[in-house]
Amino acid sequence: MNRADYVANEAEYIAELEKALKKRNVEDIGDVIEEYRQHFANKLADGYSEAEIIAKLATPQNIALQFTGDAPAAMNFSRILLSVGMALLDMFVGAGAVLLFSWVLVLFASALSTGAIGISLITGLGFVWNYVTMPYLGALLLGIACLSIGVISAVGGIYSYLYIVQWARAYLRWHKGVFHKSVYPALPMTPQLQPKTKRRLRLVMVISLMSMGIAFILGYLVLALSTGAMEFWHALGWFV
Amino acid sequence: MNTQYKKGVLELCVLCLLHKRDQYGYDVSEYLSGKMDIADGTVYPILRKLKNEGLVTTYLSEESGGPPRKYYSLSEQGREAYQSAKNEWLGFAATVKEMLEEEDHE
Numbered sequence: 001m002n003r004a005d006y007v008a009n010e011a012e013y014i015a016e017l018e019k020a021l022k023k024r025n026v027e028d029i030g031d032v033i034e035e036y037r038q039h040f041a042n043k044l045a046d047g048y049s050e051a052e053i054i055a056k057l058a059t060p061q062n063i064a065l066q067f068t069g070d071a072p073a074a075m076n077f078s079r080i081l082l083s084v085g086m087a088l089l090d091m092f093v094g095a096g097a098v099l100l101f102s103w104v105l106v107l108f109a110s111a112l113s114t115g116a117i118g119i120s121l122i123t124g125l126g127f128v129w130n131y132v133t134m135p136y137l138g139a140l141l142l143g144i145a146c147l148s149i150g151v152i153s154a155v156g157g158i159y160s161y162l163y164i165v166q167w168a169r170a171y172l173r174w175h176k177g178v179f180h181k182s183v184y185p186a187l188p189m190t191p192q193l194q195p196k197t198k199r200r201l202r203l204v205m206v207i208s209l210m211s212m213g214i215a216f217i218l219g220y221l222v223l224a225l226s227t228g229a230m231e232f233w234h235a236l237g238w239f240v
Numbered sequence: 241m242n243t244q245y246k247k248g249v250l251e252l253c254v255l256c257l258l259h260k261r262d263q264y265g266y267d268v269s270e271y272l273s274g275k276m277d278i279a280d281g282t283v284y285p286i287l288r289k290l291k292n293e294g295l296v297t298t299y300l301s302e303e304s305g306g307p308p309r310k311y312y313s314l315s316e317q318g319r320e321a322y323q324s325a326k327n328e329w330l331g332f333a334a335t336v337k338e339m340l341e342e343e344d345h346e
Contacts, residue, residue, distance in 0.1 A: 035265060035284050038309065042266045058279035066285035173317075176293070188324065 010040045020064035100164045107157035111150045118147030141219030148212035162191035255322040262313040
């Protein structure tokens with residue numbers, strides 16, 4: 001494995017290395033050679049002799065072989081087909097990604113609007129009161145319910161966004177692997193969140209769901225009781 | 241040590257070292273050569289491969305009194321790849337260990 005016998009010094013080793021790299025069509029040979037030159041320089045500075053350094057180094061042929069593992073393969077018919085196929089797939093996936101991101105926008109828009117309605121009901125500010133009237137307690141409860149729906153939408157938007165981004169990354173990683181035979185495992189399809197973040201998001205979601213349910217039911221009861229009608233919105237003259 | 245599984249694991253080791261902090265290629269090489277029975281110079285091809293895959297980036301350090309030297313650094317993609325490869329390896333190693341030790345108890 002060690003060729004201290006036929007490579008006598010650094011200059012010869014580097015020359016052999018360069019020859020072996022050229023033979024295997026390695027890219028950026030200058031860069032590689034420079035790295036090995038620096039290896040020699042550092043080792044010498046650390047007190048080793050040239051002979052010792054060469055003895056510990058793998059052979060130039062062996063090293064050149066390791067640099068070709070990821071060489072770009074020759075362009076041939078099947079690779080061209082592969083590129084065309086991937087390009088077509090990319091177009092579809094790109095369109096799909098736009099669609100998915102629109103879903104996220106929808107969720108956030110919904111969050112904003114229901115949140116605004118909720119705040120308007122609770123604080124009496126804003127436009128909602130132009131359209132509906134009701135005893136304040138009912139408004140407060142329905143307002144809380146709306147606000148909760150807003151939060152739920154927002155959390156849904158956050159989760160959706162994280163999932164879509166992770167899918168995009170996993171797709172890109174796979175895409176790269178198709179051309180470079182990457183050794184690396186595929187990326188997981190679920191977003192890799194910190195446990196703390198996951199807990200917080202889940203907590204917010206659970207609280208909003210509960211407050212939405214409770215506020216909505218209580219609000220309905222309050223309004224139905226105060227108007228004496230099951231369909232209190234008719235009694236209050238909404239939607240007329 | 242068998243060279244077949246050494247090769248794949250070496251990449252993981254390189255990522256592990258870079259995860260701790262940015263380093264010169266030489267330092268990574270020296271550290272691993274010291275810890276394992278591998279020939280010198282085998283770390284540099286690994287660093288290049290990781291760079292080609294976008295897991296690692298390089299930058300030159302402006303050093304006083306000497307030519308600028310190349311620092312290797314984990315990219316964000318590299319950090320993710322390291323975590324998942326690390327977990328995969330640890331899980332795998334635990335399974336193998338369990339299997340091998342089970343044999344002793346039978």
